[in-house]
Amino acid sequence: xxxxxxxxxxxxxxxxxxxxxxxxxxxxxxxxxxxxxxxxxxxxxxxxxxxxxxxxxxxxxxxxxxxxxxxxxxxxxxxxxxxxxxxxxxxxxxxxxxxxxxxxxxxxxxxxxxxxxxxxxxxxxxxxxxxxxxxxxxxxxxxxxxxxxxxxxxxxxxxxxxxxxxxxxxxxxxxxxxxxxxxxxxxxxxxxxxxxxxxxxxxxxxxxxxxxxxxxxxxxxxxxxxxxxxxxxxxxxxxxxxxxxxxxxxxxxxxxxxxxxxxxxxxxxxxxxxxxxxxxxxxxxxxxxxxxxxxxxxxxxxxxxxxxxxxxxxxxxxxxxxxxxxxxxxxxxxxxxxxxxxxxxxxxxxxxxxxxxxxxxxxxxxxxxxxxxxxxxxxxxxxxxxxxxxxxxxxxxxxxxxxxx
Amino acid sequence: xxxxxxxxxxxxxxxxxxxxxxxxxxxxxxxxxxxxxxxxxxxxxxxxxxxxxxxxxxxxxxxxxxxxxxxxxxxxxxxxxxxxxxxxxxxxxxxxxxxxxxxxxxxxxxxxxxxxxxxxxxxxxxxxxxxxxxxxxxxxxxxxxxxxxxxxxxxxxxxxxxxxxxxxxxxxxxxxxxxxxxxxxxxxxxxxxxxxxxxxxxxxxxxxxxxxxxxxxxxxxxxxxxxxxxxxxxxxxxxxxxxxxxxxxxxxxxxxxxxxxxxxxxxxxxxxxxxxxxx
Numbered sequence: 001x002x003x004x005x006x007x008x009x010x011x012x013x014x015x016x017x018x019x020x021x022x023x024x025x026x027x028x029x030x031x032x033x034x035x036x037x038x039x040x041x042x043x044x045x046x047x048x049x050x051x052x053x054x055x056x057x058x059x060x061x062x063x064x065x066x067x068x069x070x071x072x073x074x075x076x077x078x079x080x081x082x083x084x085x086x087x088x089x090x091x092x093x094x095x096x097x098x099x100x101x102x103x104x105x106x107x108x109x110x111x112x113x114x115x116x117x118x119x120x121x122x123x124x125x126x127x128x129x130x131x132x133x134x135x136x137x138x139x140x141x142x143x144x145x146x147x148x149x150x151x152x153x154x155x156x157x158x159x160x161x162x163x164x165x166x167x168x169x170x171x172x173x174x175x176x177x178x179x180x181x182x183x184x185x186x187x188x189x190x191x192x193x194x195x196x197x198x199x200x201x202x203x204x205x206x207x208x209x210x211x212x213x214x215x216x217x218x219x220x221x222x223x224x225x226x227x228x229x230x231x232x233x234x235x236x237x238x239x240x241x242x243x244x245x246x247x248x249x250x251x252x253x254x255x256x257x258x259x260x261x262x263x264x265x266x267x268x269x270x271x272x273x274x275x276x277x278x279x280x281x282x283x284x285x286x287x288x289x290x291x292x293x294x295x296x297x298x299x300x301x302x303x304x305x306x307x308x309x310x311x312x313x314x315x316x317x318x319x320x321x322x323x324x325x326x327x328x329x330x331x332x333x334x335x336x337x338x339x340x341x342x343x344x345x346x347x348x349x350x351x352x353x354x355x356x357x358x359x360x361x362x363x364x365x366x367x368x369x370x371x372x373x374x375x376x377x378x379x380x381x382x383x384x385x386x387x388x389x390x391x392x393x394x395x396x397x398x399x400x401x402x403x404x405x
Numbered sequence: 406x407x408x409x410x411x412x413x414x415x416x417x418x419x420x421x422x423x424x425x426x427x428x429x430x431x432x433x434x435x436x437x438x439x440x441x442x443x444x445x446x447x448x449x450x451x452x453x454x455x456x457x458x459x460x461x462x463x464x465x466x467x468x469x470x471x472x473x474x475x476x477x478x479x480x481x482x483x484x485x486x487x488x489x490x491x492x493x494x495x496x497x498x499x500x501x502x503x504x505x506x507x508x509x510x511x512x513x514x515x516x517x518x519x520x521x522x523x524x525x526x527x528x529x530x531x532x533x534x535x536x537x538x539x540x541x542x543x544x545x546x547x548x549x550x551x552x553x554x555x556x557x558x559x560x561x562x563x564x565x566x567x568x569x570x571x572x573x574x575x576x577x578x579x580x581x582x583x584x585x586x587x588x589x590x591x592x593x594x595x596x597x598x599x600x601x602x603x604x605x606x607x608x609x610x611x612x613x614x615x616x617x618x619x620x621x622x623x624x625x626x627x628x629x630x631x632x633x634x635x636x637x638x639x640x641x642x643x644x645x646x647x648x649x650x651x652x653x654x655x656x657x658x659x660x661x662x663x664x665x666x667x668x669x670x671x672x673x674x675x676x677x678x679x680x681x682x683x684x
Contacts, residue, residue: 076591104597115592119610129596132606180596 003184003216004050004073009082011068011240014039017080030239042068044240046082050233053214055206057227060237066220069237070186073218074107075099086184104133108177112189114169116161122148122172123157129180140179147179148172150209167198174202178209187219191226196276196353197381199223203230225277236260275360276353278392279373281382285311288320288340295343299328309369311380312340319380322348322369350374353381357389364389428553435554442567443560445509449502450559458494462486465671473678477671484667493642493664500641500668503559503634504627507566511623515571516616519578520604523612529579536572544569544633552637562631562639570626577619581612617680624676628669632662642668 012020020039023032030041043065050056060066071077073084075091084091086106094102108129116125124131126147130140148154151171161169170190177185191199207230210217221227227234228248235245236259244256255261284307286298302310302325312320321344331343350372351360363371370383407413427435453461462485470478488497522529548565555561585608593607609616635643642665649658 074595076595100597100599102597103595107595109592109595111588111592113588115586115588117589117592117607117611128593128606132593132596132598132602176596186595 001051002049003052003086004218005083005085006049007047007083007085009046009069009072009084010044010080011042011065011072011077012039012080013042021081041240043072046242048235048242048245050216050218052216054232055210055217055219055230057219057221057231057234058237059221059224059227059234061222064237065240066237067188070188070218070220073186074103074109104129104180106182107184107186108180108182109186110170110173110177110188110190112192114161114173114193116169116172118161121157122153122159122161122164125161125172126175126179128176143181144175144179147175150178151175151205167194167202170194170202183216185215185217187217189220189222192221192223195375197279197281199226206230274353275351275355275357275373275384276375276381278388279353279382279384280388283307283309283311283370283383285313285380287315288312289315295323295328295331295340298323298340299325299332302328311372311383312344313380317379319350319372319374319378321345322372324369345369348372351384352376357392360384424550424553432554439555439560439564442506442510442563446502446506446559446563449505450499453498453502454495458489469671469675472675477674477678481671484671488664488667491660491664493645493660496640496642496644496661497664497668499559500631500643500665503563503566503631503639503641504624504672507563507570507627508620508624510567511571511574511627512620515574515623516578519575519616519619520582522575522579523582523608532575536575539568540572544630548633548637557638559639561637562634565634565637566627566630569630570623573622573626574616574619577622578612578616581615581619582608584615585611614680617676621673621676621680624672625669628665628672631665
């Protein structure tokens, strides 16, 4: 059942880690050790178990040691003391050759900065791990194409990373990890560099992949939403120490200390959460080409799917306006022969993805239709409905109340 | 106290003695070092002299056209024909053979040294003052010891050129390796790359444009050393320059110099296009 067991793991950065260890054992704090010796305690006394097939999120603010911790699992960073036991074998006792084989066969890794090789095509990037292991060219390309298919990038094999958007680049990063078919995926803030919409999409993608083929995933994140969304269990780190490990519910209901509580409480959720965080592209959209998409067809489509409002966008996702079944009906009945713009609901204000829930409250509350959200380039991202708004508030409030229990 | 009016440390005498001692005791050893240079140089020279000038011009034109554009090819043809009509074709081939030989040794010594320097901070720190010395010491200073150890001629000229032209390729190879993003190296290691694989599959391919820039500089420096090498009896395009200056035959010096400039432009443009094409 246990896949990864971490026991009393320490990392001290600096010239003389042994001395740092001694001071840690004497019970000195991280700050005291730094002031005394200039040594930095990156991770101290981390112990927990990760089960086979679970998504285990390590969460903490920057500087909490979470990235160091994940790198100690495959020894990209050499631990100062402790044990990392994977499938019953102590990774720290492996010699160089065993370690190389362990990295090739058992683990895949996805990085925040993508870390794709700029001189290699997408296909060769995905092949990278297999190529290191001298797999035959035909066989590795077959596997790489399969991995690309899994992340929805079929047909992009010949492109180069710089030709792709951030989200697509990270799909390549994910495919590179999947291609080696590892038991364990190490994901270091894998989605943090992506914008919110793409981030959620990638999280869904990861959960979907996990359904198809269960892997043990160690996911590093500083994003609470992300941790709650994808984590089977969560470890919370602060100042190099693991302060709590548990399922999201366990941690919510019984936070170990004020740090964890603060993490979940936040100051005021409506001032923190932005429209971009909760935007959903779930309303019907119609691309407005000239002379195409007549009011009548759009009305039929809306009635067929039992929707009330339709969002008219351009081919580049620029936002034009909102139509409703009523406005379309009226437009057709008055028999004016202008295009769809004649049916736009007057005075439809949009909000920016940066706006907080406070900023958009009056618009969400004051209109019948879900409020359209645009990104900084004025591209349509989706909408925020009353329902979605209230549910977000409800959850944020919930965690606040539980925090004070 | 010391007065700075008289010499206290007779370093000059020690150096002279050291060179004398080397010449006396180890001349045989230096003759052995000379041997591979001699073979390489005569190889290049033999080939370049044997091929008909028109064929060489055609080859240069095709290379220029392939790596750059038709304009460079036309420029190369006109320049080389012009040099031929000046009566300096044989000298040009000697110069080219000397440049190729010295660059050849610079590559086989410089790239490995640059790779080690790029991966090892201590080695980089220790080699840097040596490279500084090689680049800043006036070549005249080491021309005489080279003559004493290797005697005069083209081979001695090539050896002096190697000393002069080696630093850029070492420096830029090291720089190129160091410019590779650490996260790419980390990613390679995470997927189980050995140190050799990191070098072969990540560092060298990504450093290649910078290494090519180093090669370009090494070629340029080798070419500029050619005139100076003529001082120790090396032939080639430097010879008419030195001879012209010594006999106040300014015209002769100028046509030699002009040919060197034309050669430099052709070699520079070709290697530069090769470097940028790799990107």
